[in-house]
Amino acid sequence: MRRLTIFLIFAGLAAIISCGENEDFDSLAKKGLAAYHKDDYNEAIHLFEKALHLKPSDRDMLYNTGSAFFKLDLLDSALVYFHRVNILYPADYAINKELFRLCSLTEDYECALSAVQMMIANGDNEEMFWIPLADLNFFIGNYKLAKKYYQQLIDKEPREGRYRWNLAECFARLNKPEEAIRVLKEAIAKLGANPVAYSQIAVNHITLREFDQAEIYFRKAIEFDPQNVSLWINLAHTLNEQNSREKKEEALAIYKLYYIDTPEMFKLDSLIKVLEVELGQK
Template sequence: MDTNHKGIEAMQKGNFEEAATIFSKAIEADPNNPVHYINFGNLLSAVNEFDRAIKFYEKAIEIDSKAATAYYGAGNVYYNLENYNEAKNMFEKAMKQGLDQGDLHFMLGMCLLNIDQGRLALPYFQRAVELNENDQDALFQYGLCLARLDLIDEAIEQFQSVIAINEEHADAYYNLGVAYAFKENIEKAQELLRKALSIQPDHLLASHALKILTNSEN
């Protein structure tokens, strides 16, 4: 096992100090290898040392301006810092350098949602789902985007896919209930909202929606 794999393995096991030692030695031994700085940046990001992490990603980019994973790592840090515009810029640069992973498309979509560009987020969530059809977060956000654009049948399909993966996803049941209410299938909507509440009794949105539908029948 090479040095990088040892450091990554240590990090995955939560042995952060050991990982830091390994990555530091790797940088000392090979200071012009951007991968070492990216790994250290990922480690610092994992322990919420975001400002330091950015410096390591910047160093990797300084060495290799085409280091796609450095841009991706920096994008995640900026997203965690709620600097969504800068995160979006970094994710776009990662994509420009050839990175085509479901997580990247998902994060770009989330950035666009957070800067009120939901319509532009739609194709990124769609691509994230294409790359990983079992990503319940991507499926859910894709469904929400479709619903906001009044593409109700398409949204229902995505929420059903979420539930097929995770039968305890209260928000998916809630949104399915709302979707069926829009389709004026009140009985089905109520059934789904009750299911959401059986999973999460304090789901205020589901409770409120169910109350509205029940009162409308009286």
């Protein structure tokens, strides 16, 4: 009987201590939220972290701590807590929504894409996320998937040029320059002449080693943007690749004209010397 009495006393003490911990946790959580709503995010973090010592896996405390770090623009610290809470509650919509925002800001594109996929799995309409699905897949090199979503976006918003440029770039990176050229020409037909489209068409013709066609489109781009040194240098490269003395002479003249404005990494001095020898000017 005495042993039973002692056991009951210890059980009662454990219950009291447990209640005390719960009260302490609730008090810390309440004070932390009050500090958060007063924009005192440092104090909020201090209180939330104390609460987490008592309940390390508490969903709301992990979420709120991450949110407070985000408010202070401490994105890496915010991500630590959101990743931690996501491991414990992987299907939580609100957590994945914050992860999508944070991972996009920190350019962790695979994390952002995973968060989007989880939100869709939770019932959101995929169409809401076509733009991030296209862009995120593009950023991580999933060009086939990116291509699918850019095409869907074009069908929905045919006058949005960015989707067409990115679709063309997907084809280019999938080693389908003919398809890239087709998309860019369709963009010009739909949206009007554009130096970006012209220069991208030229680059794809270079991939096909169709330098005469590349020359045509670089010249079209230069008509729109004659001060663009990069376009002039690319035109010169294209001219230099053709088996024509006249074109090589024009290339040499362009290299000399823009030599000072071109970074050393492009080695125009070497190109100039080689062309001068080839043309008998040295």
